[in-house]
Amino acid sequence: MNSALIAADLAYWAQSLLRVLGGLVAVLLPAGTVVYLFLFKMMSFMQSRLGPMEAGPYGSMQLFAEVGKWLQKEDIVPANAQPEARIFKMAPLIVLASTFLLVVVVPFGPDAWFTDFEVGIFYALAVSSVSVLGILIAGWSSANKYSLLGGLRAAGQLIAYELPMVLAVIGVVIQAGTMNLQQIVVAQNAGSMFGWNGVGNPYILTQFVAFIIFMISVQAELTQTPFDMPIAESELVSGYMTEYSGFRFLIFFIGEFATAGVFAMIASVLFLGGWGVPFAWFGWTDMDSIDNWMNVAGPLILFTKMIVLVFFIMWVRFSFPRFREDQLQRFAWKILIPVSLVNIMVTAVLKVAF
Amino acid sequence: MSPFLRSYLTVVWFGLAAFLIAGLLLGISALVRPNKPTAEKLLTYESGVDPVGEGWSQSQIRYYVFALLFVIFDVEAVFIFPWATQLERYAVFGLVEMGVFVGVLLLGLVYAWRKGVLRWV
Structure with missing residues (x-):
């Protein structure tokens, strides 16, 4: 890996500052895009209405108006939650922090990365469960029956779907032979499928089962609609978020959609070839020989792939009714986990055979 | 510090950045938002009726x-x-x-x- 143009002649603190600013963009820009494009507009069109139209052209400034509105809302801590007010107030921050910890590993280009861990995907799977802590803390410290039930449901759901997600990723790791996300991207784009290298080897083709399992698990981890029992509004008001108001509620909300964006980025790195141009690799042999323009084009390509994947997540969200709690657990334990274990063994046999 | 540990230090900075940006926005919010607590407002929410028993049910x-x-x-x-x-x-x-x-x-x-x-x- 050639040292990045900026990283070579900047002090460590300046590099870190640049990385953190880049991380802020990488978290907040997808979150804003997802909320405006899908939650405001696509959802409205699917329900035969226009959605926000007043703030800016086609309501595109609606996000800023919303943030301005939420900033002015009173921050209520219910009397029963007062003894644990500090923990109650901290919970949304933990959920947001888990999103930031997750975006650290996403590679945006040959040199455009925040960290380049050898155990990249393993790290991502590990920190993605930090948000469970925030949700449990929120559910418990609210001193509300709905919140407690919502928090416990969320914990039960997130741990049940963490497993198929981890097991689905193992198929990719077997194929790539590495856990480093950069090398997984290169392995897909420079790879060949059964000796034919016309389109590279995006793992969505050879690991289609793993891809489907991964996306279902992402849907569940994000508590989007077929899996939204933790915040089921018709039974639990708003689950673990019931007692939150004002800007702390908005932080939960931002965290949810930012995580949707980051998970979609990780999914596109694992299965769609990450920052590589689809179906074209220009004959590069290793990381050092990749042209510099990929550092500019890479983030845009990854962003596009993310939008496509989030579109599918949201499409499912707006189309399907909610699972029951027992159906949810049965689906995870009796279908997804056995299928992903079989997928691992089949992948391994094929890998050794060819 | 080795590059290996440095890349993990980046993780710490990102975690701190999350708290910093959220703290900043909450700080701005604290300057402009009202604060008028009343007993009814601070009640635990149970769909509009007065809460029964304590919040931590079995x-x-x-x-x-x-x-x-x-x-x-x-x-x-x-x-x-x-x-x-x-x-x-x-x-x-x-x-x-x-x-x-x-x-x-x-x-x-x-x-x-x-x-x-x-x-x-």
Whole structure:
């Protein structure tokens, strides 16, 4: 890996500052895009209405108006939650922090990365469960029956779907032979499928089962609609978020959609070839020989792939009714986990055979 | 500090950045938002009626069983990952070894299934 143009002649603190600013963009820009494009507009069109139209052209400034509105809302801590007010107030921050910890590993280009861990995907799977802590803390410290039930449901759901997600990723790791996300991207784009290298080897083709399992698990981890029992509004008001108001509620909300964006980025790195141009690799042999323009084009390509994947997540969200709690657990334990274990063994046999 | 540890330090900065940006926005919010607590407003929300009993109701043991099962399978996944990266080197030997390992775990899952632990009643 050639040292990045900026990283070579900047002090460590300046590099870190640049990385953190880049991380802020990488978290907040997808979150804003997802909320405006899908939650405001696509959802409205699917329900035969226009959605926000007043703030800016086609309501595109609606996000800023919303943030301005939420900033002015009173921050209520219910009397029963007062003894644990500090923990109650901290919970949304933990959920947001888990999103930031997750975006650290996403590679945006040959040199455009925040960290380049050898155990990249393993790290991502590990920190993605930090948000469970925030949700449990929120559910418990609210001193509300709905919140407690919502928090416990969320914990039960997130741990049940963490497993198929981890097991689905193992198929990719077997194929790539590495856990480093950069090398997984290169392995897909420079790879060949059964000796034919016309389109590279995006793992969505050879690991289609793993891809489907991964996306279902992402849907569940994000508590989007077929899996939204933790915040089921018709039974639990708003689950673990019931007692939150004002800007702390908005932080939960931002965290949810930012995580949707980051998970979609990780999914596109694992299965769609990450920052590589689809179906074209220009004959590069290793990381050092990749042209510099990929550092500019890479983030845009990854962003596009993310939008496509989030579109599918949201499409499912707006189309399907909610699972029951027992159906949810049965689906995870009796279908997804056995299928992903079989997928691992089949992948391994094929890998050794060819 | 080695580059290895430095890249993990970046993780710390990102975690701090999350708290910083949220703290900043909450700080701005504290300057402009009203603060007029009343007894009714601070009541625990239970769909508009006065709350009954305390908020921490008893919960069911089934969450606990699922958490235990989760720990078993999560540890399994941790063992599979290093094997997955080195499969090319170990070839058939590694394949058979992992087949036995995954087989035993599948047996465990089937056992839990037959025992009715996976049922949500």
